[in-house]
Amino acid sequence: MLHNRGPLLTVDVGDQSTEETDIDGIHERYIGGRGVCTRLAHERIPFDVDPFGPENRIVFATGPMQASTMSFTGRMNCTGVSPLTDGLLSSNAGGFMSRNFAATGYGAVEIAGESDELLAIHVRDDGVEFEAIPDLAGATVSETADHLEEERGISPDQTAIIGPAGENRVRFASIMTTKERAFGRGGLGAVLGAKNVKAITFDGDSAPEIEIPAAQSEIHREAATDDNIMKRQGTVAVMDLANAMEGLPSYYFSEREFAGVEGINGDAVEKKKYKKGTCSACAFACKLPTRDEERGVETEGPEFEVAMAFGSNSGVDDIVDVMESNRLCDEYGLDAISAGNTVAAYLASEDAFGDVELIHETVERIARREGIGDLLAEGIDRCHDELGVENWSVKGMDFAAHEGRVLHGQGLSYAVSNRGADHMYATFYSVEYPLVPEEDALDPEGTLGKAGRLVERENLMALNDAGVVCKFSRDYMNPERYEALFGEDFDDLLAVGARIVTLERHFNNRRGVDGEDDTLPYDIPDLEAAIDEYYDARGWEDGVVPEDGLPADYGAEA
Template sequence: MLHATGPLLTVDVSERSTTESDIGSVLSAFLGGRAVATALAHERIPFDADPFGPGNRAYLSTGPLQMSTTSFTGRMNMTGLSPLTDGLISTNAGGYLSRNFAATGCSVVEFVGRSEDLLAVHVTDSGVEFEEVPELAGATVPETSAYVSERHDLGPENCIAIGPAGENRVRFASVMTFDSRAFGRGGLGAVLGSKGIKCVTFAGDSAPEIEIADVQEEIHREAATSDDLMRRQGTTGSTEFINDNFALPTRYFEEYEFEGVEGIGGNAVEEKKYKKGACSQCAYACKLPTRDESAGVETEGPEFETVFSFGSSQGVGDIVDVMKANELCDEFGMDTISAGVTVAAYLKSEDAFGDAELAREVTEKIARREGIGDLLAEGVERAHGQLGVENYTVKGMEFAAHDGRVLHGQGLSYAVANRGADHMYGGMLSLEYAGDLDPQGALGKAERLVHEENRRVIRDSAIVCAFGSDYVTNDRLATLLETDYEHLLEIGARTVARERHFNNRRGKDATDDRLPYADEVPDLAAAIEEYYAARGWNSDGTVPSGALDSIPESAVGAGVAGD
């Protein structure tokens, strides 16, 4: 099997020291990216660690396909203990970082400890430098990139950085790269902030050379010649379709349809797009550089989830307002989904839906933990009681746009996902939107959900963009990785089991696998039991002793239709 290569580099910011470790056995067993980082986190982060304590570790990891020139592979993975969900979290970002990271010769970089001084860490193939940067305290992400460019002649494509939100330990703070690409969900920006890490740069000339199947040329050619709507409108191309045929959660989940959808949908975004945008080596170019000269805003996006969180969820129907909020989140370093939904909860408490200016004021207060922002920086689960609103989260994570009250398989996915109400974890939504699965009912969908969860582990470990699934099909991915698809699914199953086991050891079980609208998803409890049985887990949602690698056939999900 083709897998990532190179040592694990441990960066201890308490001691200002580094250690290289041979992790060849982990790489060969777990491919790369998310699977490798999860395996390391499971073994190396204490089960009782404080997410903001020095014992927590944050992992940046790459996969084997970042050594290639294949389209849809310009991404990286980040894993750690989340301050938002209090469990293991993995998130990935696109842009241009992955090839520069690979050029250091490392497969994984691990950050541990805590620095009393704000640091920039510079990783190269010849060593690591620790630089104290007190002048960057409170700096935005673009300001940090400008500093790195001026002092070190490195661009934002070489850098990860946190904004004020990460420094202030906002529980949904992002780690940013290329200024506008986010390791978004789960608050790993706050983890770096707690460690005193403002930014990390990567540079070198030691990327491993690999041979890869010729099918990458077919993928690249098809990506370049595709006429998909997504190439023009990104994920916003489906906004009106979802609103009209399913549900677009509106005004903090009070309503299912937004009357102002045309003002924030795909056509509105495309009108503001002024050039093409892409990730490293990708010919698909589905990114959305947008600007409005009259408003003086230029940003990348917004994508569909941000259109929901700062648009329909807040009762805001002007794409320029959503663009402004998107840019604020990028500059301050915050997940747009959690930030937007949390602000929407505040607007509901103030009876102020539709007030985009107030929403932006509150967004900035969250990043700086000023006034009401100090409460909201804790996220909806910790703030909803004082706001007097319902707790629309799972495991502490705010919901994405795809409504589990209408897409019942997606509702099941939200309930059992190890990282909470994240739409990218199980991905039942695409099957239900397309009609491949009946959106109604949760029973009988557990086996397919197991397959989709495992499949997404493979994608996040190879690493392949979610938007490339029509091009990097299951068969093609197995060919690229020089193994069979069932073997890849088994890696996925072992990774999901490790995530669950880690969370179990932190006291989490079936009581955390719940939905705030459980009574609106028929047979949810029975469907969750089906899911546990398919995974080979106990009825209380825990992984049996010794079962991290003894994976039952049902937990692999190889018998389910692929692409």
């Protein structure tokens, strides 16, 4: 089976020491990326760890596809215990850092301990340097990236940076790379902030030699030549469809249609797009560099989730206002979905939907934990009571834009996901809009009978995150192509994904998560029965992995 290579580098920022560990056996079983990170985290992070404590770890890893020249491979993974969900969580980012990371020669890099001073960590193939950077305390992401480039000659494409939000332990703080790409959901930026790590950089010329099968060329060619609407409008292309289905969350989830949708939809974004945007080696180029000359706003995006959170869910119908919200989140290092939804909760409590000045002011207050921002920085699950609004979250994570009250399989996915109400954990929405061929689509109505397909989708997405292969490759990948690339039967590849999902659930079980946490704040048909079907398909008992249900590589001690 195709898999990543290279040792684990452990960087302890407390005593500024490093250690290398052979992890070839883990690579062989878990491929790379999210798989290797999850396996390492499960073994090396205490089950009872405080997310902000020195014993929590952030583990970064690429996958073997970084050795390819194929589209959809310019991404990587990081994993740790989330301060937002309080569970083991992986986050995935695009951009250009992944191949710079691979060039260090390490298969994975974990950050442990807690520093007494604000640090930049420079990871190179010839060693690690710890640089004290007290003058960058409170600096924005772009200010930090510009400093590293001007003073050290380090490109933004080589960096993982936190903004003020991470330093201030905002529970949905991002880790940013290439300035505008985010390891977003779950607040892992706050974990780096707790460790007093402002930036990590990667450089070298020691990428492992991994032979990638010839199937990569055909996939890359199709991605380059296909006329796909995502190349023009990114994910926001789906907004009109969602709105037409009465499935666009609006006014803090109180409505499902938005009258001002034309002001924030795919056409509105496309009008502001001024050049192509992509990730490393990708010819699909679905990113959205946008600019408004009149108001001087420039950013990358917004994608559909952000256009929902800071648009319809906040009562805003001007794409430039949403672009500015997106820009502020990137600058301060905030997950723009959680930031937008949390701001929307605040607007609901103040009866202030559409107040753009208040929105932008509140984003900064959250990042700096000033005034009301200190409460909102805790996230919806922890602040909704004080705001007097409903708790629109699952396992601590607020909802993505794809509406589970309309796409019932997606609703089921939100309920059982190890990561909470996150759309990318299974991307089940794609088969219910549908965004897939008719023969692969499902009726969005109802939950019963969908559990088996959901398990397959979760396993496949975990496999993609181990590879690492972008989830927007769905129109270009099929079982035969997975087999051709990874050299393994497709069912055996899905079994890798199943091991990843199982380890996440087991870790979270040990932190107290069980079937009572697999729920929704709204009713959809037969949810409890569908959840039971899901547990049966997974071999779990009331949401708990049985003692004999762990992957075989753990043995009796697990």
